[in-house]
Amino acid sequence: MLKKIIYSFFIVMGVALGYQFGPALFVFMDSVLNLGGVSYPEYIGAVLGAIIFALIIASRFIDYVIGLIKWFEEILSNTPLVEIIMGVVGMVAGLLVAYLIYPAVSGLPILGPIIPIFMSLILGYVGYKVAISKREELLGVFQFKGFKERNKKAENYSCKGKILDTSVIIDGRIADICNTGFVDGTIIIPAFVLQELQHIADSSDTLKRNRGRRGLDILKRIQKELQVKVEIWEGDFEETSEVDAKLVKLAKLIDGQVVTNDFNLNKVCELQGVSVLNINDLANAVKPVVLPGEEMRALVIKDGKEHGQGVAYLDDGTMIVIEGGGTFIGNEIDVIVTSVLQTSAGRMIFAKPKLLEKAQ
Helix, strand or coil, X not given: CHHHHHHHHHHHHHHHHHHHHHHHHHHHHHHHHCCCCCCCCHHHHHHHHHHHHHHHHHHHHHHHHHHHHHHHHHHXXXXXXXXXXXXXXXXXXXXXXXXXXXXXXXCCCCCCCCHHHHHHHHHHHHHHHHHHHCHHHHHHHCHHHHHHHHCEEECCXXXXXXXXXXXXXXXXXXXXXXXXXXXXXXXXXXXXXXHHHHHHHCCCCHHHHHHHHHHHHHHHHHHHCCCCEEEEECCCCCCCCCHHHHHHHHHHHHCCEEEECCHXXXXXXXXXXXXXXXXXXXXXXXXXXXXXXXXXXXXXXXXXXXXXXXXXXXXXCCEEEECCCHHHCCCEEEEEEEEEEEECCEXXXXXXXXXXXXXX
C-alpha cells in the first residue's frame, strides 16, 4: 500500500511539473532543433512528465524513499510520546519566531530571499532541542497540572501519586498492600524503572534474573488483577544516570510519593524534602504490640546466642529470645514477656518460660 501511494505521488508530481514547464521546454527544443515553430499543448507535457517520473525516477528512487520512511517510523515508535509532542511544540515555536522575523530580513539585498530559509531551519531545530531538553519543566506546567487536579478527591484531601522504585517491586509486598485497599491515588511506574527491571531479568546471574522476573510478574499482577489505577511515566532524566536520583526528581516534578524499602533512598528522599513511604516501616508498625508482663504461646525452635537461651518466632517473623528456654527446644510453651527492643532490623521480644517464673 505504501509503495502504491509513493508511486502515485511521483506520477502526480510528474504531471504537475510537465504541465508547468513542458511548453517552455518545447519552445527551447524548437529553437535548438528548428522544428518549424510547432506548438504543443500543455497536456502533452503533463503526459510526458508522468511517464518520465513513473518509468525512470520512481522506479529508481522508490525503494530509497520507502526505506527512509520506515527508518523514520522506527525512530518515532521508539521515542516516548511525550518527547515527540514536546519536540513538535518546540519546532512550531521556532518556526513561528522565524515567521515573525521574516518581514525584517526579506527586504535585504541579495541575501533577502535566502536568509528566511536558513532562519526557519535553524530556529526550528533550536526550538526542537530546547523543548526536548526542558521537557520535564514543560510537563510540570502542562501535563501534570491536570494530573494533580484529577487526583484531588475532596477540598482538603489530595491523593498523591505513588511512585514505585525497583526494590519495592521486586520485594512483592506492595501488591498485597494494594490488594487490601490501603493504597490510594495512582500507582506510577517510571519507564526507567521498567528498563532497570528488564536489565535485571536479562542478567546472566540466576538469582538476579529470578528477582527481575519476579518484579515483572508483580507489575503484571498489579496492572491486571488489582483494582488500582496504574500509569506508566514515559519520561526520563537523561542528564542523571542513577535511578534513585531520577525517582527523587520525578517525585518533585509531580509532587508524588516514593514507595520503597531501600534504606538509603529513604534517607535521600527525607533530606531533599520528598515524601516517602517505606513498606518496612509499615511492616514494623503493624506487628503485634506486646508489653512486659503479657503472656504468649511460643514454639522454641533453636538455641540462642547465650547459654541456656531458646529462640522462637511469631507468625510475622518477630524474634522471641527466651531466657532459660534452651531446654524446651521442639516444644510449645507459655512465656511471659520481660522486655521489648525495637531495632533498625525490626522488633525483638525477650521473655521467660512461665513455668520458671512460677517456680521462682
